[in-house]
Amino acid sequence: MSKNQPESHNIQAWSLINRKYLGQGVRVKRFRRPKRSQIRNRVLLAILMAKDIKLSRLAEELSVSSRSVSAWVYEGRIPSRTNMDKTCRLLGYPQHVLFNEALLRQSPIVCQPTPSRFMKRTAAGSPRSNVILTGLCMVYDFSVTDVSIWIGVHPGTFRKWLHHNHLPSLALQEKAEHFFRIPRSILFADCEPR
Numbered sequence: 446m447s448k449n450q451p452e453s454h455n456i457q458a459w460s461l462i463n464r465k466y467l468g469q470g471v472r473v474k475r476f477r478r479p480k481r482s483q484i485r486n487r488v489l490l491a492i493l494m495a496k497d498i499k500l501s502r503l504a505e506e507l508s509v510s511s512r513s514v515s516a517w518v519y520e521g522r523i524p525s526r527t528n529m530d531k532t533c534r535l536l537g538y539p540q541h542v543l544f545n546e547a548l549l550r551q552s553p554i555v556c557q558p559t560p561s562r563f564m565k566r567t568a569a570g571s572p573r574s575n576v577i578l579t580g581l582c583m584v585y586d587f588s589v590t591d592v593s594i595w596i597g598v599h600p601g602t603f604r605k606w607l608h609h610n611h612l613p614s615l616a617l618q619e620k621a622e623h624f625f626r627i628p629r630s631i632l633f634a635d636c637e638p639r
Contacts, residue, residue: 484584485521488631489543491580492536493518507531521549542577542634548627574610575635581625582607596620612636 484490493503500518504511509528516522523544524532533540582592593603597620598613605611606621613621618629625632 483519485549486518486544487581487584488545488548488577488627490518491577491584492538492543493580494583495576495580496536503532503535506535517544523549538634542631545628545631548631551626575607575633577634578621578632579607581627581632592624596624606633606636610636 493500500514501511504514507514507528509524513522513524513528517524523529523546529540529544533543536543581587582589589603589607590600593600596603596617598617602613602617606613612618612633618633621632622629
């Protein structure tokens with residue numbers, strides 16, 4: 446046997462080692478992590494992520510192709526009137542929130558000052574009254590504490606916006622609108638005035 450060829454027992458040993466991992470499967474994330482420049486309809490993706498609805502499941506429930514739903518989110522396409530009405534009924538939001546054409550054309554990138562990580566336990570253990578705002582934190586992987594510092598509010602105040610259906614003052618709504626670059630009427634569509 447030449448020196449360039451591996452010995453047969455080494456190959457058998459490696460096959461036994463690899464066989465140990467074959468049956469364990471591959472863990473696939475629930476949502477792919479898109480680049481920020483790829484998301485055209487941030488509000489729709491935020492709602493889907495906060496409600497834990499996969500794009501393929503939404504497509505199935507609407508009886509459309511998953512490619513069509515992906516185009517709505519990642520390319521900013523507007524669905525037909527029938528599909529738009531079905532989507533609005535299913536998700537519980539009006540058309541101007543889910544498919545805001547001005548927002549889709551702009552599709553600004555949120556500029557975060559430092560890296561941040563969204564904490565899954567905050568989403569799992571809360572009533573999530575403000576689905577859009579919670580979903581945006583999930584889309585961008587922002588922690589509640591970091592966003593509150595960047596906006597200039599106390600973390601407890603920002604948590605009230607997320608979890609207690611609290612509508613902030615007009616000045617604070619403007620701060621959030623400036624940071625997320627989404628109109629406050631859409632950002633706080635889930636909140637009720639106090």
